[in-house]
Amino acid sequence: MGQRAFKDRLYGELAAIGKALANGHRLELLDLLAQGDRSVEDLAREAALSVANASAHLQVLRRARLVDADKRGLHVIYRLAAPGVFDLWRRLRDLGGVRLAEIERLVATYLGDREALEAVDKDELRRRLGEGRVAVVDVRPVVEYRQGHILGARSVPLAELERRLAELPRDREIVAYCRGPYCVFADEAVRLLRQHGFRARRLTDGFPEWRAAGYPIASGALAS
Amino acid sequence: MGQRAFKDRLYGELAAIGKALANGHRLELLDLLAQGDRSVEDLAREAALSVANASAHLQVLRRARLVDADKRGLHVIYRLAAPGVFDLWRRLRDLGGVRLAEIERLVATYLGDREALEAVDKDELRRRLGEGRVAVVDVRPVVEYRQGHILGARSVPLAELERRLAELPRDREIVAYCRGPYCVFADEAVRLLRQHGFRARRLTDGFPEWRAAGYPIASGALAS
DNA sequence: CCCATGATCAATTACTCTATTGAATAGTAT
DNA sequence: ATACTATTCAATAGAGTAATTGATCATGGG
Structure with missing residues (x-):
């Protein structure tokens, strides 16, 4: 494997994490999981998704190793895979808040005068x-x-x-x-x-x- | 705008940053820019991309406000838009290094016994x-x-x-x-x-x- | 002023994913 | 057994992607 092939594969693998972060519903799920561990149906309800769809999104996050899950009885309880996952999400969120004009506008419109x-x-x-x-x-x-x-x-x-x-x-x-x-x-x-x-x-x-x-x-x- | 619409749009806008991080070439460009400001052709050569392709990827990063650019003479010099961008990239990279088995394997194969x-x-x-x-x-x-x-x-x-x-x-x-x-x-x-x-x-x-x-x-x- | 240079743009190609739903399935507790 | 949760599967509909090529547009030097 040449150096170029190594780099391509390395950055390509890391991009899998980026892909997991490339959807609004998944970011909302991460945000919810930062509050505490939750079952799929719980998460689906909070994020206004069907259970099947929420489950699919959670699999994407799981494959990127951003979340983990355990079966407890009938429920599958998801959690952030590491504290660093919240830090990553927070940094993305804060960068967006500071740098994306669209978000500023959105917050001003909906949240009014904070x-x-x-x-x-x-x-x-x-x-x-x-x-x-x-x-x-x-x-x-x-x-x-x-x-x-x-x-x-x-x-x-x-x-x-x-x-x-x-x-x-x-x-x-x-x-x-x-x-x-x-x-x-x-x-x-x-x-x-x-x-x-x-x-x-x-x-x-x-x-x-x-x-x-x-x-x-x-x-x-x-x-x- | 209802609360759900607000959330959907907020997380959707933030996902734009995730999308910018969802490609290996773009991550490599961020990594290069963390070393210092560079021109498009310079970046293209380092990342083994055509100039047009590198330019296109840089636009994606620019639209997500992760990088900025200035024209200096004939060259357009790109730079990370804020120090926080490096922090974000670093956290993504480090999470990948710790949690993605594929990366561990790749590094072991190519870099040998470090x-x-x-x-x-x-x-x-x-x-x-x-x-x-x-x-x-x-x-x-x-x-x-x-x-x-x-x-x-x-x-x-x-x-x-x-x-x-x-x-x-x-x-x-x-x-x-x-x-x-x-x-x-x-x-x-x-x-x-x-x-x-x-x-x-x-x-x-x-x-x-x-x-x-x-x-x-x-x-x-x-x-x- | 013209031309070489660097970067972007526009058009095109060729796909590859993407998200979602509804139904079927698997696993588990009572 | 059966009620319940989560995953999987199949199908749909559509959007978006990365890359190339050649044209275009700025810019600074000659």
């Missing part, structure tokens, strides 16, 4: 958490909270937020977080909370970024 | 550079050396190495480096040097990784 939400970044949140001056609310679905959440956060899924307002403090600022910078849950939570007179802001990042930063997390239990 | 080369990692090299106990040789083409190299490294392109052996010290260990972990230049340089009685090892990484680590670099001048 400036008003006065996002807190994770370093600031961590500092203020230590001082006990802030209440943190995880507005993702409970299943994601259970698999991992910011230490000290309370689970109040967006869908339940309105009828559980009484649980939340009015004497402290509330910081809501969700899946990541493009996730809409926290935005909507903050708007709802403010309408009801709470002081609320959103976390810039989501849980996966918090975990990747090595900041304190917890899992399993259901409250605080 | 263990024997006793690679030095960049932290160790940096330590020993400070102590002056090691001579560093950049075996990439001169044009890449000129655009940036490890501070204190001497340029001896692999093609000229054999007839310039007299320039190299016999009383110190020599560390050769090139473009990155899958680049063959340094491997061949070390083998050649050892055949001629030098003490030589290769750097695990290449220049782009050294620079990304924030370690001392230089550019322009042609020696030392």
